[in-house]
Amino acid sequence: MKKSIKITDTIIVILFLLFITVPAVFMNIKPDQISEIDNTSLIDIEDIGSITSIPEDTETYISQRLGFRTEMINAYLYGNDRLFDVLLHPNYTYGKDGYVFFHMPDEKKDNVWLDLFARYILYMQNYCKNKDIDFLYCINPNKTQIYSEYLPDGVHLNFYRQKHLLSLLDKYGINYMDNTPILKEASKTTQVFDKKYDAGHWNETGAYIGISNILETLHKTHTNIPLNSEKDYTSIDITHQYLPLSYFEINEPSVAYERNNPTAVNVTDNDTDILLDETYRDYSHFINTTHPEYPKILVFRGSYFLGKEKFMNESFSESVFVHSYYNIFNIEYYVEKFNPDIVLFESVEYATKNKYFPKDKLRKHI
Numbered sequence: 524m525k526k527s528i529k530i531t532d533t534i535i536v537i538l539f540l541l542f543i544t545v546p547a548v549f550m551n552i553k554p555d556q557i558s559e560i561d562n563t564s565l566i567d568i569e570d571i572g573s574i575t576s577i578p579e580d581t582e583t584y585i586s587q588r589l590g591f592r593t594e595m596i597n598a599y600l601y602g603n604d605r606l607f608d609v610l611l612h613p614n615y616t617y618g619k620d621g622y623v624f625f626h627m628p629d630e631k632k633d634n635v636w637l638d639l640f641a642r643y644i645l646y647m648q649n650y651c652k653n654k655d656i657d658f659l660y661c662i663n664p665n666k667t668q669i670y671s672e673y674l675p676d677g678v679h680l681n682f683y684r685q686k687h688l689l690s691l692l693d694k695y696g697i698n699y700m701d702n703t704p705i706l707k708e709a710s711k712t713t714q715v716f717d718k719k720y721d722a723g724h725w726n727e728t729g730a731y732i733g734i735s736n737i738l739e740t741l742h743k744t745h746t747n748i749p750l751n752s753e754k755d756y757t758s759i760d761i762t763h764q765y766l767p768l769s770y771f772e773i774n775e776p777s778v779a780y781e782r783n784n785p786t787a788v789n790v791t792d793n794d795t796d797i798l799l800d801e802t803y804r805d806y807s808h809f810i811n812t813t814h815p816e817y818p819k820i821l822v823f824r825g826s827y828f829l830g831k832e833k834f835m836n837e838s839f840s841e842s843v844f845v846h847s848y849y850n851i852f853n854i855e856y857y858v859e860k861f862n863p864d865i866v867l868f869e870s871v872e873y874a875t876k877n878k879y880f881p882k883d884k885l886r887k888h889i
Contacts, residue, residue: 843857
């Protein structure tokens with residue numbers, strides 16, 4: 524009996540030591556690594572001490588780079604989801620009725636930054652006006668705004684930042700539109716954000732509705748812009764297997780859309796010398812030679828428009844889509860290069876902040 528206990532204890536000790544040492548042995552020490560599950564760059568060893576402090580940075584370095592970290596996180600996620608119906612993830616949290624959201628934002632009242640941002644938009648508008656170019660700013664809502672009734676118990680967001688920004692846009696006389704009301708209304712009868720799949724972006728139905736609303740707004744001053752119609756697209760049933768930036772399985776049905784008989788040609792690969800920020804290099808360029816009479820548009824956009832150009836590019840003779848983060852501070856370069864008739868600047872509520880539009884860069888132009 525005692526011998527059996529000793530053998531069992533030895534096995535437990537061995538397993539415990541393996542559990543501790545194996546992740547350390549297989550630690551990822553390569554430089555310039557990206558964590559898909561965290562959607563961030565991993566701290567490099569030479570950065571230790573330069574971000575917060577040596578002890579804190581060392582702890583972060585070790586925790587991010589342990590071997591089999593993703594597998595351990597996924598096992599932990601599945602266990603808590605199956606046993607306790609709790610979503611423990613670096614990016615996501617459960618709401619009501621199975622909805623998945625990003626972790627709730629900090630609604631700090633950063634009025635100084637919001638004023639700088641609004642004044643920079645005014646600079647863009649005035650610059651375009653001096654070039655005889657029409658300008659439009661579009662604010663898009665996030666999932667928490669459209670499906671606020673499904674937020675977790677105890678969470679009450681007032682979306683102060685967007686409300687204050689809208690008041691500043693009115694104050695400075697900026698030509699803008701807000702897609703929140705039309706998407707909120709549409710959400711009563713259809714999913715404009717998937718319940719689970721993407722906490723950060725509208726689905727293709729939401730993109731179709733929101734971008735169609737942009738076209739209708741632009742059509743008021745450019746009446747030759749064709750509007751979207753459901754008959755122009757074919758819907759396709761799809762399934763999202765995992766949450767984005769995660770291996771958390773959801774198998775959620777959704778819908779995608781294909782443009783029928785497109786005439787706009789993707790010429791992005793021809794623009795080998797385009798100026799883009801090193802981090803935010805998403806860029807696309809389409810030319811529609813079938814309709815040279817349509818206006819040209821230059822779009823500064825966030826990730827809401829990635830892969831969604833199909834809902835807009837058929838309505839213009841030429842359409843250029845530039846990731847707005849940091850690149851927007853080179854508006855003069857892009858306008859001179861492409862000579863558009865219209866400049867559209869789009870941003871989503873949760874990404875309209877200093878991280879992507881730094882105040883020191885905003886100040887340089889106002």
